[in-house]
Amino acid sequence: MSIRGLLVDDQSRCEHWHLPLDVIALRFRCCDEYYACYSCHQQCTNHEVEKYSLENSQSSPLIMCGICKLQMSFEQYRQLECPRCHSPFNPGCKLHYHLYFDP
Template sequence: MRPRESRKMTALTSMMGMEVSLDPMEIVGAIDADGRCAHWHSALDVVANKCATCGKWFACAWCHPADHAFGQIPLDEPAVMCGVCGHQMTFHEYGTECPSCGAPFNPGCKLHPELYFQVSD
């Protein structure tokens, strides 16, 4: 799925007759434009996580294919993306809302960082 700004820009440039090549981030497993998935789809479930193994963005760990492990990202590298605006964050920047657009995030997601990040025990 495309981040919201990319969709708006594509529609605007299309109406103006301009050709613009955008490279939107696809969120694997997303069932809507904001990145919700079949597993997690409340109004707050708008976070995508990047797999270190394949480099793709996933709506959740369960949306990730079983052919390889979901690789954890170092804490200081962007590994979380807001599904509303496409802003990418590190573990330390990720909180209860997007620092770019203010979209609220599901606070439960922060309870299992070991699924997505290289955290020490």
């Protein structure tokens, strides 16, 4: 699967989030696509966001590493490091979980 959005590089950074640790894409239930961020989804689509339920999607791939493109579960992502390439993820993303996931 490819990463969509207003990308500024091939590692999933976008116009909204482009620091060194901003290297993930999130899967949206409404379109079954990975976007670099919530704002990219809003600007690039014409439909409402549908969030994944973390309770019902524990083993589903919901996040993609922008470096190695591994699709991972939320639990894997919460370790703040890609289990395959060990790239660190931005710990500040937890402040935005409510935009992407229902509890």
